Amino acid sequence: MTPGSLSRNPSVLIFLATLALFTLAVTFLSEAAGAGLISTSFVKTLGKTLCLCLIALAMDLIWGFAGILSLGHFAFFALGGYMIGMWLMYARTEVIVVEALAGAGLPPTPQEIRDGIASQIFGVVGGSDLPAIWAFAGSLPAQLALVVLVPGTLALVFGWLAFRSRVTGVYLSILTQAMTLALALYLFQNDSGLRGNNGLSGLQNIPGAEAVGQDWLSVWFFWASAAALGLGYALAAWVVSGKFGSVIRAIRDDEARVRFLGYPVEVYKLTVFTLTAVITAIAGALYYPQAGIINPAEMAPIASIYLAVWVAIGGRGRLYGAVIGAVFVSLLSSWFTGGRAPDLNLGFYTVKWVDWWQIVLGLSFVLVTLYAPRGIGGLFDLIAGLRAPDRRGAALGPGDGALREQEAKE
Amino acid sequence: MSALLEVSGISVTFDGFRAINNLSFEIGPAELRAVIGPNGAGKTTFMDIVTGKTRPDSGKVLFGERSVNLLGMTEAQIARAGVGRKFQRPTVFEDQSVAENLMMALKADRGPFAVLRWRPRPEHHARVAELASEVGLADHLPRKAGELSHGQKQWLEIGMLLAQEPRLLLVDEPAAGMTLAEREHTTRLLVDLAKTRAVVVVEHDMDFVRRLACKVTVLHEGAVLAEGSLDHVTRNPAVIEVYLGRG
Numbered sequence: 001m002t003p004g005s006l007s008r009n010p011s012v013l014i015f016l017a018t019l020a021l022f023t024l025a026v027t028f029l030s031e032a033a034g035a036g037l038i039s040t041s042f043v044k045t046l047g048k049t050l051c052l053c054l055i056a057l058a059m060d061l062i063w064g065f066a067g068i069l070s071l072g073h074f075a076f077f078a079l080g081g082y083m084i085g086m087w088l089m090y091a092r093t094e095v096i097v098v099e100a101l102a103g104a105g106l107p108p109t110p111q112e113i114r115d116g117i118a119s120q121i122f123g124v125v126g127g128s129d130l131p132a133i134w135a136f137a138g139s140l141p142a143q144l145a146l147v148v149l150v151p152g153t154l155a156l157v158f159g160w161l162a163f164r165s166r167v168t169g170v171y172l173s174i175l176t177q178a179m180t181l182a183l184a185l186y187l188f189q190n191d192s193g194l195r196g197n198n199g200l201s202g203l204q205n206i207p208g209a210e211a212v213g214q215d216w217l218s219v220w221f222f223w224a225s226a227a228a229l230g231l232g233y234a235l236a237a238w239v240v241s242g243k244f245g246s247v248i249r250a251i252r253d254d255e256a257r258v259r260f261l262g263y264p265v266e267v268y269k270l271t272v273f274t275l276t277a278v279i280t281a282i283a284g285a286l287y288y289p290q291a292g293i294i295n296p297a298e299m300a301p302i303a304s305i306y307l308a309v310w311v312a313i314g315g316r317g318r319l320y321g322a323v324i325g326a327v328f329v330s331l332l333s334s335w336f337t338g339g340r341a342p343d344l345n346l347g348f349y350t351v352k353w354v355d356w357w358q359i360v361l362g363l364s365f366v367l368v369t370l371y372a373p374r375g376i377g378g379l380f381d382l383i384a385g386l387r388a389p390d391r392r393g394a395a396l397g398p399g400d401g402a403l404r405e406q407e408a409k410e
Numbered sequence: 411m412s413a414l415l416e417v418s419g420i421s422v423t424f425d426g427f428r429a430i431n432n433l434s435f436e437i438g439p440a441e442l443r444a445v446i447g448p449n450g451a452g453k454t455t456f457m458d459i460v461t462g463k464t465r466p467d468s469g470k471v472l473f474g475e476r477s478v479n480l481l482g483m484t485e486a487q488i489a490r491a492g493v494g495r496k497f498q499r500p501t502v503f504e505d506q507s508v509a510e511n512l513m514m515a516l517k518a519d520r521g522p523f524a525v526l527r528w529r530p531r532p533e534h535h536a537r538v539a540e541l542a543s544e545v546g547l548a549d550h551l552p553r554k555a556g557e558l559s560h561g562q563k564q565w566l567e568i569g570m571l572l573a574q575e576p577r578l579l580l581v582d583e584p585a586a587g588m589t590l591a592e593r594e595h596t597t598r599l600l601v602d603l604a605k606t607r608a609v610v611v612v613e614h615d616m617d618f619v620r621r622l623a624c625k626v627t628v629l630h631e632g633a634v635l636a637e638g639s640l641d642h643v644t645r646n647p648a649v650i651e652v653y654l655g656r657g
């Protein structure tokens with residue numbers, strides 16, 4: 001990142017400073033390092049929220065900037081989680097198996113250890129062999145590489161097929177959703193090699209760090225998530241700052257015209273799709289150790305729709321909007337659904353937020369799309385005195401993802 | 411002088427309707443050509459074929475010294491090979507500034523990784539400013555293209571076309587929605603451009619075509635009806651019947 005692009009994007013510095021302050025504050029208020037005002041479980045919630053901010057950022061790149069409403073990014077998120085989860089589960093089970101076998105006179109052979117691990121992990125689905133996809137599960141570097149490679153390759157292959165045949169708009173969204181659903185259904189099977197609907201569990205226990213308590217582990221992961229979000233933000237801001245950003249916004253608004261300028265539109269879409277899939281996978285790999293468990297239900301269609309709602313409510317096409325949307329909606333959502341929100345007594349009816357929250361969220365999504373398409377980010381434009389250009393209701397291009405009149409800034 | 415673009419025997423059928431019927435066309439490397447014809451004659455479809463938007467059912471489109479066949483190429487490849495196009499309706503990127511629009515069109519490597527690393531240098535800014543003043547938008551560089559008037563958008567699109575430095579320019583009704591002064595400016599620009607490259611102009615306005623003072627090709631029902639100077643073709647009885655006689 002050059003100094004020039006930083007001065008043109010003051011939001012990057014503001015964002016990074018805010019993130020750093022927030023990270024420090026949470027650290028000093030946590031149980032591990034300070035006052036203990038923030039419980040370990042809430043530190044985990046905050047850490048997970050930062051990961052959700054990162055996937056929202058990726059969603060803004062692909063949807064807000066490139067105009068592709070992907071409903072498939074939770075598949076990449078979960079795959080990232082599965083890849084790191086395999087190592088976490090394998091390595092931890094290995095410790096347990098080795099301990100158990102140490103009691104028997106002879107030292108165990110590597111084969112005995114492998115068999116022991118396999119039956120420990122796959123006992124729940126009635127298996128005792130380690131599936132082939134677990135071949136590298138014993139190696140942290142290998143699984144870390146797979147966190148990037150598996151979702152990246154899936155995005156590359158899927159994107160290549162979809163973009164090459166020029167599927168766009170709502171059909172593309174449906175296609176990405178179908179991919180996610182197919183993957184979820186496959187993983188639900190017991191013989192998929194990833195423990196079916198049991199998923200992977202115990203991921204909060206980090207092998208080799210048994211001596212470290214959850215209080216510190218939660219802070220470590222919080223830091224890692226904050227670092228990933230900061231880097232991701234800087235990267236995304238750099239990507240959209242120059243001519244590349246111009247080209248993908250142009251693709252969003254009128255992709256046919258971009259072709260006649262000589263840009264290979266499909267290659268650009270594929271690049272952004274794969275890049276965002278990789279960012280998303282890294283977010284997933286940080287999220288699930290904090291959540292402790294991952295199963296195929298994480299890829300449910302609703303998750304991808306939530307993602308689109310965060311970005312829309314935050315305001316698309318402005319990066320920080322996506323982050324604000326993710327923080328705002330996911331924290332509010334966990335407050336309402338966690339039973340902490342007091343019931344609202346209307347006299348004739350008591351509103352229980354656990355039941356009503358989804359409806360409120362859906363309604364606010366509709367209202368925001370209709371009346372405030374610039375979302376929460378639009379408030380910043382009000383402060384900065386930016387108005388939407390008057391285009392008499394016309395969108396900014398014929399593309400399906402084209403920015404609408406009220407979303408634009410003058 | 412060999413031709414820069416050589417179109418031979420192309421035909422296109424839309425749902426049984428023959429929009430282009432065994433059309434052949436040729437233009438030299440530094441030539442101005444006007445294409446006229448009644449509504450629905452196939453002028454825009456002809457441009458669609460040359461630029462790769464529409465695939466013909468048969469025929470050949472050869473381009474450049476090495477006579478590469480454009481039919482096997484994508485729109486983007488054809489554009490990179492040196493064919494630029496201005497659309498009938500002005501199409502610019504409305505959410506971006508005039509400068510960004512021009513910067514995107516500047517001739518440079520179009521690959522995503524090259525573009526990611528690309529940062530404008532002083533000479534690029536200078537070139538953009540030069541192009542903007544050439545099309546009368548020097549004072550509008552930071553403005554969003556969406557705020558420009560119809561005529562200004564036409565100009566911006568012409569500016570983008572110039573920035574691409576194409577060897578062949580296809581211009582679809584450039585003067586539509588322009589004032590008289592703007593039309594004159596456009597004429598001068600097109601005549602000037604045709605000194606160094608091939609320019610094909612589609613236009614309905616006869617006065618405009620007359621001012622271009624170039625060879626004219628008359629299209630009718632997807633085929634060439636007549637070719638020659640404007641006076642020559644307007645004396646042609648077939649042309650008078652299908653085109654002038656009607657209006």
Ligand SMILES: Nc1ncnc2c1ncn2[C@@H]1O[C@H](COP(=O)(O)OP(=O)(O)OP(=O)(O)O)[C@@H](O)[C@H]1O
Pocket residue numbers: 424425429447448449450451452453454455456
């Ligand atoms: N994609 C398409 N599908 C079906 N028919 C088409 C398509 N494109 C063009 N046509 C038809 O082909 C014929 C030629 O159209 P074209 O747009 O090339 O005419 P034109 O000479 O540019 O006319 P104008 O002067 O009105 O711009 C018209 O009858 C049109 O309806």
Ligand SMILES: [Mg+2]
Pocket residue numbers: 453454455498582
């Ligand atoms: Mg036309």
